[in-house]
Each structure stands twice: as C-alpha cells, then as structure tokens.
Amino acid sequence: MFNLLFSRFRRSHRWVYPVLSLVVALGLWLGQPLVVRAIPWGDLILQGIQVIQLSNISDRQEVQLGQQINAQLVRSQIRLHRDPRVQQYVDSIGQRLASSSSRPNIPYTFQVVDDPSVNAFATMGGFVYINTGLMRLADNEAQLASVIGHEIGHVAAKHALKQMKDMALARGVASLAGVNRNTLVNLGVELALRRPNSRNDEFEADQLGLKTLTQAGYAQSAMVSFMAKLLQRSSSVPTFLSTHPATSDRVARLQQMIDPSRADVGDGLDNAAYQARLRSLS
Template sequence: MNFFQEPQSTQMKEIFSRLPKKLNKGLSLILGLGTAASVGLSAPKPAEALPFQDLIVPGIQYFQLSNLSTKEKVKLGSNIHQQVRSNYRVGTNANITRIGQKLVRSSSCSQTPFKFYVVQDPSINAFATTGGYVYVHSGLINAADNEDQLASVIAHEIAHICNDDLIGKLRQAQLAQGAASLAGLNGSKLTAVAYQLAVDLPNSREAEFNADAKGLQYLQRAGYDPNAMPAFLKKLVNRSSAPAFLSTHPNPRERISVLERKIANNR
C-alpha cells in the first residue's frame, strides 16, 4: 500500500513540492547525499545517534525502518524532541497528560511510553512524531469547548503513532532515494529528516482518515463522547478564519461526514 498512492518516483516529488526552495534543497541533500544541511531549521542541538549497527543489513547498508523496536522508536522520538525544544516553547500540563494517558490505555499501542507536551503557540494545531511523543498547541487547547473535544484531537495524534505514520514516511523517503544514497546517513541526520517529515510536512489523505478512525475508537473506549470529534471539526470549519492546518488535511467536511457515519453505525 503506497504512502501517497502514487508510483515511488512521484512520492518524494510531492513531499519536496510542499517545501520552500531552501528547505527543499536541504532535505534533498540530507536524503540523497547524507550532508549536514540544516533543512532550514534553527540550529538544532546534536542528537544522539541511534544504534544503526542493529538497523543495517550487512552488505547493502539498508536501514530496516520497518523493523524498529519500540525502544528504538522511543529513542528516535526523544532525539526529535530535542529539535522540537530548540524551535518551540514546550512544556507539560497535568490535564493534558491525564487525558492523554487515559486515551493511551484504550489504544492499540499502550506498551509505548507516551509523553504529552504543550507547545506555547496561539495557532490551532497538534502533531505527533514517534515513540509516544505528542504535542498540542496552546491555541488548540483554548479553542476546545470541553475536555471531550480536546481528547478527540489527542486521540487522533495517538493514532498516528500507533499507525507508525512517521516511520512510514521515512520508509517511503528511503525507498524513493534508494538504499545506496542513504549509506552515509547517520543518526543525527535521520533525526533532522524525521523532524521535517513530522512537524513541517502533512500526512497522506489515507493516514489522516485512518487516524480519525482509530482515534474515534480510542475516544469511545476511554469513555469520551465520540460526537466531540466531528463537533470540534465543525467548530473549526465555521470559524471566520479557519486554522491553517486544515488546508493540509483532507477536506474537513468529508472527514466530518465519515466520522458521523461511523458513529451512527457504531464502528
């Protein structure tokens, strides 16, 4: 099942087309040549390298991203977190953690040690990386009418991690570039690429609908009102100025329709 549901030769073109030229060039260099380009971010702190000797097939030096253990995903998520901290004001919040852990217990990857953070940013947004790292913007927290609506967003982000969506993006990037060109890509450079894919580039349409579906299940299992998920989307759509993130996601009205059908059919 292809990530962008297109031939591999065009998958990375779509990723690159969403970047400004400067970032495009930086990401191309990192993916293709293994250079130390900064991908347009503020100078990140050096990230500790993953144990790639365990991730490389002898002879062809091909990173086995599909076989990462939970421990290795957590390590990659921790490395990405250092870059998130370099670029955002990040903190913790007891209520967000409580809601998040309640949802994790109802998820399909409760063995992952999840961590929840608040990004001090007035924009309405949230994102997830890998290994249990979930981030919610303060603007989104303020926009939610109640805990159920806030939980619906957190459940969606948890689902992205349970579905290994960032790892899937990395695999597709790797396949598109070819194993040989990645032979020199070390842990810190992989972290930079993973940050770019997780924070700055959107997920595929398929990944977003899958995260909606799983997130809805987690929401219901945790005892929250499932109607909160389409209700919050409706609220955002009806704002005088729709949040920017909606432009990089599938049509929100279609998402709302699909969610309401699933709730009606108890799926």
C-alpha cells in the same frame, strides 16, 4: 662413500635449496593473519540499527528515535508551556486515552506547546504535541481529547515511520549501508512540523482516534463537533487543517461511524467545567 654420495647430491640438486626456501617463506607468509582495516564494534552496531530503522524498526528503537526528534524540536523549533499544571492536565487526558488505544505498549509523552495557533501534531515513539491555541478553541475536555486521540491514532498506525521511509528513499539518502541517524532525526523534525498526512492516513487516524475516545469513556460527538467548529471558524484555513487535508470528507465519515443515539454518551461535555479549568491554568 657417504661423502661421495652427498657431494654428488649437492652438485646435481643445487636448485632444490632455493625452491625449499621459497616454499618455507611462502608458508610463513600465508600463515600470518591478513592485516585489514578494523571496523569498531560501535560502528557495526550503529550500521545495523540504521538498516533496521528503514526496514523493521523495533518499538524500543522507535521510542529512542522519537526522543531524539523531540529533543531537537524542544531545543530549536517549539516552546513548551511553562506551567506544569497545564502539562499535567493534558498528560492526564493523554495517558487515559493511550491506555485505551490500539497501541498501549509504548510510553507516551504529551506536551503543551506555547503557541496561539490552532495546531496539534505527533511524531514517532509516542510523542504528541498540543498547542495552547487549540486548547483555548476547544469547548470542552472531550473535544480536546478527540484531537489527542486522533494524534495517538497516527502513532498507533506508525504513519511517521512510513513517511520517513518514503522520504529517505525519495531523497536518495537510503542505501544498503543504512541511513545516518542524524539524517533520520532531521527528517523526523521536518515531518512533524511541515509534512501533511495523506488522506488515507487521516481517515485511519480518525477511525482509530474515535475508537480510542469511546473506549476511554469520552463522548464520541466531540470529535465531529470540534472538527466542524474548525471548518466554520473562518474563511482562512487553520494550521491544524492545513496539515490535515480533506477535513469535510472526514467529518462525513465520522458521522457515519457514530451511532446518533450514543453520540453524547460519555465524559467531557461540560463546557463550563472545562473553561473554568482553563482559567485556573492560565
């Protein structure tokens, strides 16, 4: 009886077996993990950093980017002064100012560029550069400190970062996927050497620099006197001014911010001591 029933079941339900086979095969296929192109974790982390660099970069990331920009500058764009005494002297002034700045929580690096042109510039992450030509033009240490304080003001206000973001967007190299780190470094080098700051950025750096100069114990009058000296130096525009526009307006604003009765209160106004220091360093 059982054999008869089973024979009839097989004849009437032959279609069941192919269907069952298909269901089993489909279940096995769906149960397997999908094979996709794996993205290395390093690439994912790098992409994340690139996105942050254009939106919300941390202090640590800014310093790292500044280190890479500095390495490229030193390797192929500028020549640092070889006398370590000169570097130490400028660094001592810079560190004194940086500790009194509005952004003392990042490491600052102050370097002397062996270049006779009158210039100074800064890039992100606390890297500040002073040309030997500017050092020789300054009458005293306070004037030199006023320039360093101004450049620290640019770092404190993150002007280079803002310019980098604007430039990346304008050139179409920024996207949702981020920006290649090498591209950012190249943009940073270009900004440091050839990109002038806006009028508002200069005013802000002057204001921050003057405050830093005062808090570090230097005489406020030095900032105005050195800037006025640059304007009167020659009919041609010095390099320092070509990348720092609206200098006459800046002098007027600085004069308004300084209390005349306190202008010469502070360190660094001894011209003879500074010139003797420079002679010993040359």
